[in-house]
Amino acid sequence: MRSRIPVLLTSAALVLTACMSTPDGPDGPSASITEITDQATLDTLVEAAHEEGRVVWYTSVPSERAQQIADMFTKEYDIEVVVQRSGGNDILQRYLLEKEAKRVQNDVLTISDPAAFINLQKENDLTCFKPRNFADVPTYAKDAGGCWISTRTNAMVMAYNTEQVTEPPAGWGDIVNPRFSGDLAYVDPNFSSGSLIVTAGLANDLGWEWFDKLKAEQPFIVKSNNQLMETVVLGERSVAAFVNSTYVAEAKAKGQPVEWVFPEDGVYLVAAPSAVVSGAPNPAAGKLLADFLLTEAVQQLMIEDGNYAAVDGMAPPEGQPAIEDMNVLDIDYNKIATDGESVRDQFNSLIGSAN
Amino acid sequence: MNAVMIDDQTSKPPAERRARHRRGSVSAKLVLGAAAAALVVLVVYPLFWLVLGSLGGTDKFTFSNYLRVVSDPGLYDALINTLLIATGACVISLVTGVPIAWLISRTNIPGKGLLRMLTSVSFMIPGFLSALAYVMLMAPNNGWLNRLVVSVTGAEKGPFNIYSLPGITMVTSFGVMAYVVMLTSAALDSVDSGVEQSARILGASRWKILMGITLPLVTPALLASALLVFVQSLALFGSHAILGLPVQIYTLPTRIYSLFAFPPDYGAATALSMMLVLLTVGCLYLQRWVLARRSYITTGGKAGVHETHDLGRLKWPAVIGCHAFFALAVYFPVGVLLLTSLMTAQGSGLTLDNFTFDNYFAVLFESSLTRRAAINSLIVAGSAATLGVLLGALIAYINFRLKPRGAKVLDYLATIPLGLPGIVLAVGLVLAWIRLPVAVYGTLAILLIAYLTRYIPLGVRSADSALRQIDPSLEEAGRISGGSWLRSMAEITLPLMKGGLVAGWSLIFVQAIGELAVAIMLFTVGTETIAVAIYQRSEEGHFEEVAALSMLVLIATALILGLTRRLTRASVTRF
Numbered sequence: 001m002r003s004r005i006p007v008l009l010t011s012a013a014l015v016l017t018a019c020m021s022t023p024d025g026p027d028g029p030s031a032s033i034t035e036i037t038d039q040a041t042l043d044t045l046v047e048a049a050h051e052e053g054r055v056v057w058y059t060s061v062p063s064e065r066a067q068q069i070a071d072m073f074t075k076e077y078d079i080e081v082v083v084q085r086s087g088g089n090d091i092l093q094r095y096l097l098e099k100e101a102k103r104v105q106n107d108v109l110t111i112s113d114p115a116a117f118i119n120l121q122k123e124n125d126l127t128c129f130k131p132r133n134f135a136d137v138p139t140y141a142k143d144a145g146g147c148w149i150s151t152r153t154n155a156m157v158m159a160y161n162t163e164q165v166t167e168p169p170a171g172w173g174d175i176v177n178p179r180f181s182g183d184l185a186y187v188d189p190n191f192s193s194g195s196l197i198v199t200a201g202l203a204n205d206l207g208w209e210w211f212d213k214l215k216a217e218q219p220f221i222v223k224s225n226n227q228l229m230e231t232v233v234l235g236e237r238s239v240a241a242f243v244n245s246t247y248v249a250e251a252k253a254k255g256q257p258v259e260w261v262f263p264e265d266g267v268y269l270v271a272a273p274s275a276v277v278s279g280a281p282n283p284a285a286g287k288l289l290a291d292f293l294l295t296e297a298v299q300q301l302m303i304e305d306g307n308y309a310a311v312d313g314m315a316p317p318e319g320q321p322a323i324e325d326m327n328v329l330d331i332d333y334n335k336i337a338t339d340g341e342s343v344r345d346q347f348n349s350l351i352g353s354a355n
Numbered sequence: 356m357n358a359v360m361i362d363d364q365t366s367k368p369p370a371e372r373r374a375r376h377r378r379g380s381v382s383a384k385l386v387l388g389a390a391a392a393a394l395v396v397l398v399v400y401p402l403f404w405l406v407l408g409s410l411g412g413t414d415k416f417t418f419s420n421y422l423r424v425v426s427d428p429g430l431y432d433a434l435i436n437t438l439l440i441a442t443g444a445c446v447i448s449l450v451t452g453v454p455i456a457w458l459i460s461r462t463n464i465p466g467k468g469l470l471r472m473l474t475s476v477s478f479m480i481p482g483f484l485s486a487l488a489y490v491m492l493m494a495p496n497n498g499w500l501n502r503l504v505v506s507v508t509g510a511e512k513g514p515f516n517i518y519s520l521p522g523i524t525m526v527t528s529f530g531v532m533a534y535v536v537m538l539t540s541a542a543l544d545s546v547d548s549g550v551e552q553s554a555r556i557l558g559a560s561r562w563k564i565l566m567g568i569t570l571p572l573v574t575p576a577l578l579a580s581a582l583l584v585f586v587q588s589l590a591l592f593g594s595h596a597i598l599g600l601p602v603q604i605y606t607l608p609t610r611i612y613s614l615f616a617f618p619p620d621y622g623a624a625t626a627l628s629m630m631l632v633l634l635t636v637g638c639l640y641l642q643r644w645v646l647a648r649r650s651y652i653t654t655g656g657k658a659g660v661h662e663t664h665d666l667g668r669l670k671w672p673a674v675i676g677c678h679a680f681f682a683l684a685v686y687f688p689v690g691v692l693l694l695t696s697l698m699t700a701q702g703s704g705l706t707l708d709n710f711t712f713d714n715y716f717a718v719l720f721e722s723s724l725t726r727r728a729a730i731n732s733l734i735v736a737g738s739a740a741t742l743g744v745l746l747g748a749l750i751a752y753i754n755f756r757l758k759p760r761g762a763k764v765l766d767y768l769a770t771i772p773l774g775l776p777g778i779v780l781a782v783g784l785v786l787a788w789i790r791l792p793v794a795v796y797g798t799l800a801i802l803l804i805a806y807l808t809r810y811i812p813l814g815v816r817s818a819d820s821a822l823r824q825i826d827p828s829l830e831e832a833g834r835i836s837g838g839s840w841l842r843s844m845a846e847i848t849l850p851l852m853k854g855g856l857v858a859g860w861s862l863i864f865v866q867a868i869g870e871l872a873v874a875i876m877l878f879t880v881g882t883e884t885i886a887v888a889i890y891q892r893s894e895e896g897h898f899e900e901v902a903a904l905s906m907l908v909l910i911a912t913a914l915i916l917g918l919t920r921r922l923t924r925a926s927v928t929r930f
Binding site for chain 2: 056062063082083084085086087088089090092093094096097098100101102103105116119188190191193220221222223224226227229230234235236237254256340341348351352
């Protein structure tokens, strides 16, 4: 009996699933819109979006800000936005499970991990669509066909507690220095895609020897940027090896004793793309939201939070240098998309066996 | 769970009794059959998907996941850490829980009600919250206690480091020791102290009676609770993750968790999960083996006569000892939450400037999420607890009264969910239930199914312990005088089990309110639970609001439990 029941149940489930599954492709004229070329296309899209009535946005943008953007969108188009805010990895995990179950719930994904989008695109999980401001986004921060496109840019900077550190680190070479022994905190690339990107970049640019030195300083490995900032602000560890500069901007704005360092030997700028997913329940509204995220109003909000705008020609966030004045380090997202797992494994075998 | 009882010589031989039950009515067969089927569907179906995943999924059949897991040298460190933590938590729980249970049940220690309440509260604090509270207290550099020691002694560094194996073990044990107190005091309450009195009359010393008679009599309950604590500690994820991951102390649940992180390695993760399932089944087997060597059939319905030990001069040292323990398990973590909930910024210390009620205001009135989540949690936890104890009662009835062939399988099935880390169970549940054409995913129903699956062991265990204390002759009497099976079940057996059922209801309710691992994977917009709301706020760094919300949840849970106990007038010996 034990062996038969699961088989019966599964076959029942499979049969039912087969009966249920609906074709992914939506109908209507909006489906064919891959680019907003003129007002007529936009009108068609808006009309189709209205019929759908709402749009579901899975995003790693902090919830207050995400809700504000959602409210702006609702005001502009009179379409409800359902915001689901989580960490990037949680969002991907959720999306993949829902896709696996053929129950895609969301229309738009926004997370700070271009490599993940490259992989999603390989699986045909993305609907290619070029928003109005597509041309203003630099080539390295988008898919040429518009399958994913950056909607904000994050500078990964070092940060330190100003009450505890008098001589801050100058850059990547300087931070793995015995004078910071027991002081460093590092975000775990197993859980944070932003960290995986920087980790891969560092391994590529400075070699795994850098991580040997890091390990010697006994880093404290935290799960997320938030946790990292908390660790540094409260002084449990005084130096963040790297963190998304928006978190430092937020802490500084609150008057907390932290300061950033843009590493002298180079800054990693990580693009945070958005995309409309395949099988989105509200594809037209999804495209409309993707378009909205690149409008000047939303980009301006991103800058206020300490992000760099995704589109060219906008001012840098307050107190942070202009991109042109930085020594920007190249990141090969395609390579990370394929090698990400081996980078994680290598990191784990070096750092994970620290104790 | 398994109260020790003295053999009842007067009732009929079990074989005859069983035979009569087996012949039971059609309604009996229907109800019990449905209960057994429900258990099979709830547990086997998701488990099947997990096993399938570990063997390569639907497209191919392979053992490569298992080979990969076993050949990873990190596995053995994780396994050893996990076993050390579970064993340590077990020892701490027994060493503290058994004396506390004995003091509450058998002595004239002052403040028994308070001690009971503290035990309940220790059980109500979700693991991840006490871990977060201990980070604030005992982080090596900026923990409050460490800074206190530094400022008093002038030492360079405080002595406490919560990010360590002993730290993880301690925090883990606080979340599970309540099981030991609850089960042991239930057993103590049901042991007739006549034997102890006889020994006293024959001149045995108090110590000798305690060690020679009382403890051996409750040994099976101790063993049962020890195994329960052990199995729960194996799979407790919150404290392992918050206190172990930052300093690279890995355990099986945290390794499984990181394998599920994006990009997920479902194959290795599910294969590794099977190891925890095996450990759980092994523990259950051990428990059955130990219990099978004695008979614990109950006396008929009469309450045990207990004499109260006068602690004499030891009274106040005992009070101090108990509260010293609860200082660590309850006062400190709850105190930290309370203080933090009243602060504008947790880093700014205890000053008047930093004092505020805004956090409470924000979570109570400003956030629509909190309100929605609170309602969802009440609905889901309430229904899961109610259905869980009913299902548990029926399963326990099958196991304990009818003992059909295959009852053992049911018992194993009803225990396995205990050994599954929440995230593993969640993945199994997702794979199993979101495929169904009926839209279960995205509704509260999937959370209800998930919690029924996850907490059915608590329902079955509580019902089982209640059932063991009821003589079947009472039910038979009802049947002989013309009642149907359903009627005797509804009017005699279930009411007699009330104490155990209310206890089970409370256990499931409390756990379901604080449950995070499953909820975090299964919620969608609109079906958030209160634990999800707490977690999301803490993820975004709003720890002050998290503390306020947690305090409100603790208070609400305590009120609901108190009300439940009052309304049902359930036996006061349970928690």
